[in-house]
Amino acid sequence: MRILVFEFKEGLIIALRAILSNKIRSILTMLGIFIGVAVVITMSTAIKGIDNSFQSGISSLGTDVMYVDKWAWFTNEEWWKIRNRKNITMEEYSRFKDLVKLPVAVAPVTNTIQTVKFNERRVDNVFVNGSNADYVKTTNFTFAEGRFYSDIESNAARQVAVIGSEIAKKLFPNISPIDRTIKIGGFNYKIVGVLAEQGSFILGPWNPDNQVYVPIETIFKNFFNRSFRSITINVRANGPAMVEETKAEIEGVMRKVRGLTYNQENDFSINQQEGLQQSYKSVVGVIQIAGLFITGLSLFVGAIGIMNIMFVSVKERTKEIGLRKAIGAKKRTILSQFLLESSVICLVGGLAGLIAAIIISLLINQFIPTSIQIDSVFLGIGVSLFTGVISGFAPAYTAAKMDAVEALRYE
Amino acid sequence: MNIIRIEHIAKIYKVGTEEVHALRDVSLNIDKNEYVAIMGPSGSGKSTLMNMLGCLDTPTSGLYLFKGVSVSEMSDNQLANIRNQEIGFVFQTFNLLARYDAIHNVELPLVYAGISKNERRERAKRALIDVGLGDRMNHKPNELSGGQRQRVAIARALVTNPSIILADEPTGNLDSKTGEEIMGLFHEIHQKGNTIILVTHEEYIAEHAARIIRLKDGLIEKDEIVNNRYIPATNEK
Ligand SMILES: Nc1ncnc2c1ncn2[C@@H]1O[C@H](COP(=O)(O)OP(=O)(O)OP(=O)(O)O)[C@@H](O)[C@H]1O
Numbered sequence: 001m002r003i004l005v006f007e008f009k010e011g012l013i014i015a016l017r018a019i020l021s022n023k024i025r026s027i028l029t030m031l032g033i034f035i036g037v038a039v040v041i042t043m044s045t046a047i048k049g050i051d052n053s054f055q056s057g058i059s060s061l062g063t064d065v066m067y068v069d070k071w072a073w074f075t076n077e078e079w080w081k082i083r084n085r086k087n088i089t090m091e092e093y094s095r096f097k098d099l100v101k102l103p104v105a106v107a108p109v110t111n112t113i114q115t116v117k118f119n120e121r122r123v124d125n126v127f128v129n130g131s132n133a134d135y136v137k138t139t140n141f142t143f144a145e146g147r148f149y150s151d152i153e154s155n156a157a158r159q160v161a162v163i164g165s166e167i168a169k170k171l172f173p174n175i176s177p178i179d180r181t182i183k184i185g186g187f188n189y190k191i192v193g194v195l196a197e198q199g200s201f202i203l204g205p206w207n208p209d210n211q212v213y214v215p216i217e218t219i220f221k222n223f224f225n226r227s228f229r230s231i232t233i234n235v236r237a238n239g240p241a242m243v244e245e246t247k248a249e250i251e252g253v254m255r256k257v258r259g260l261t262y263n264q265e266n267d268f269s270i271n272q273q274e275g276l277q278q279s280y281k282s283v284v285g286v287i288q289i290a291g292l293f294i295t296g297l298s299l300f301v302g303a304i305g306i307m308n309i310m311f312v313s314v315k316e317r318t319k320e321i322g323l324r325k326a327i328g329a330k331k332r333t334i335l336s337q338f339l340l341e342s343s344v345i346c347l348v349g350g351l352a353g354l355i356a357a358i359i360i361s362l363l364i365n366q367f368i369p370t371s372i373q374i375d376s377v378f379l380g381i382g383v384s385l386f387t388g389v390i391s392g393f394a395p396a397y398t399a400a401k402m403d404a405v406e407a408l409r410y411e
Numbered sequence: 412m413n414i415i416r417i418e419h420i421a422k423i424y425k426v427g428t429e430e431v432h433a434l435r436d437v438s439l440n441i442d443k444n445e446y447v448a449i450m451g452p453s454g455s456g457k458s459t460l461m462n463m464l465g466c467l468d469t470p471t472s473g474l475y476l477f478k479g480v481s482v483s484e485m486s487d488n489q490l491a492n493i494r495n496q497e498i499g500f501v502f503q504t505f506n507l508l509a510r511y512d513a514i515h516n517v518e519l520p521l522v523y524a525g526i527s528k529n530e531r532r533e534r535a536k537r538a539l540i541d542v543g544l545g546d547r548m549n550h551k552p553n554e555l556s557g558g559q560r561q562r563v564a565i566a567r568a569l570v571t572n573p574s575i576i577l578a579d580e581p582t583g584n585l586d587s588k589t590g591e592e593i594m595g596l597f598h599e600i601h602q603k604g605n606t607i608i609l610v611t612h613e614e615y616i617a618e619h620a621a622r623i624i625r626l627k628d629g630l631i632e633k634d635e636i637v638n639n640r641y642i643p644a645t646n647e648k
């Protein structure tokens with residue numbers, strides 16, 4: 001054991017000397033690994049950032065929430081079969097709500113896309129959600145300021161609004177939005193609450209941070225009448241364990257409310273965020289794998305560079321290898337000397353790449369919330385060491401098994 | 412006891428379909444504190460024999476006992492240990508590592524012997540002083556003259572206290588005056604009790620030795636004691 005430590009230490013010194021004696025070449029070789037590790041780590045960090053954002057967005061929707069819609073979010077059914085489904089109406093919602101027993105919250109939801117203004121500031125294409133006071137119970141919203149609108153306000157179709165954190169930032173950079181009056185599609189609304197950041201940029205306009213919440217009756221009053229389009233009924237089960245049971249109840253009650261006979265198919269769909277997850281994975285997942293593959297290629301090119309340089313370096317030092325063998329270096333000593341050399345080159349390049357990746361992540365953090373995790377650090381170090389050993393092995397092995405006499409004779 | 416005992420050694424190189432008989436049938440014994448010169452025309456097998464004696468190469472057939480142990484039965488690692496601890500090589504082209512200064516070059520065999528940094532330093536210093544280079548320890552090879560480089564190489568060969576010094580044309584790349592100085596150094600080393608085998612083309616160099624082995628076409632032509640041996644004047648430092 002002590003001998004191995006000794007050999008490792010001496011091998012390291014020899015390797016460092018060799019690296020330092022040819023600085024420009026070593027630095028150019030490191031550059032390959034530097035770029036490879038930097039892009040791989042940046043890529044995997046970005047991917048993780050996107051995933052985290054999606055997951056937190058999804059979970060702000062709640063894993064135990066179901067959405068009863070006219071149509072399924074993702075479906076393979078043929079259009080002509082489902083085209084003629086009836087709208088889900090506010091009356092159906094009322095009857096549904098009276099009949100179901102298992103859910104902890106039921107809320108009718110509709111939405112409209114409007115421009116939101118405060119004085120000169122404006123945000124276009126904002127998702128304006130209309131619901132009632134129960135809506136907040138179907139979400140995991142937390143509030144930065146104020147409260148959700150009340151039963152009284154929603155029943156009386158008051159001009160009140162709750163705004164997402166991004167909207168608040170854009171309209172009210174310096175002052176508190178509470179009790180200010182904003183214009184939504186030309187109508188005045190008083191702000192009663194501001195959501196805390198939900199942090200799910202990937203959902204874009206569906207991100208609660210970018211939305212506004214007003215009473216559903218106010219939407220019907222200001223923008224369109226109640227039979228204009230189908231509403232969604234948001235239903236929250238009593239915890240994830242109750243989802244299946246609740247779903248069964250929803251289906252039964254909805255069928256009754258919609259007046260379906262036993263031989264008619266459902267003319268509504270019960271959507272869950274699972275569907276969202278699957279379609280996210282099928283699209284974004286492919287892009288992620290492609291991204292990792294492409295960045296991995298650059299690391300591979302870097303590794304080939306190392307291997308190439310190590311072969312050159314072994315060739316150049318043929319005579320030195322012969323001499324070292326003549327004065328007592330063993331095969332494994334020569335092998336480890338060159339392996340250490342390529343590993344040190346890769347490790348230094350990799351660490352520099354890691355630092356670059358951290359800086360890049362800090363920069364893109366402005367757009368995508370990313371953060372270098374400790375596992376990325378280990379990944380970076382691991383990948384560069386692995387590359388060093390793998391790409392150094394063939395050259396090192398060539399050096400180790402060299403014939404001493406022939407090596408000494410080499411000119 | 413003989414340090415070296417070889418019996419009916421042959422070495423055949425295969426070049427394509429042709430066989431080159433570098434050594435045909437060589438037998439000899441070398442005792443402790445002998446001073447042997449190997450001579451012979453170019454291609455007669457001198458270097459091949461030296462590499463064999465130095466455990467760098469293995470014979471195609473025949474017996475080689477180093478201090479009574481059969482070399483052909485040793486593993487690669489054992490051979491490396493023998494080269495490290497029992498044998499000191501001196502080459503015609505010095506074979507110093509260009510990026511290491513003199514003291515580091517001399518230390519190198521001790522690294523492979525697993526000796527600690529401080530002891531290595533100490534021993535390398537002493538070896539360099541012994542060869543008269545006490546004031547050149549931190550010079551790189553390209554900052555040294557040919558004769559000085561060969562002295563560094565000799566210090567490197569001596570630093571492990573080997574049982575035998577093998578020198579293949581150590582004066583071949585030096586002018587005759589410098590060559591003579593190096594031979595003076597070998598004489599001193601021999602006086603201190605070391606065993607030396609050296610290869611040379613020059614009769615006057617060979618006459619420093621006590622015994623001359625003449626090779627021809629891979630065979631020993633003559634193995635003789637030198638009667639009028641040349642003893643260089645020592646302590647010219
Ligand atoms: N690796 C090899 N492959 C093929 N033939 C070889 C090899 N090494 C040596 N020989 C041949 O073996 C013979 C002896 O070579 P060796 O180097 O021992 O000669 P030498 O006596 O040292 O000559 P010189 O005085 O020129 O150094 C030569 O004919 C040489 O061509």
Ligand SMILES: [Mg+2]
Pocket residue numbers: 457458459579
């Ligand atoms: Mg020769």
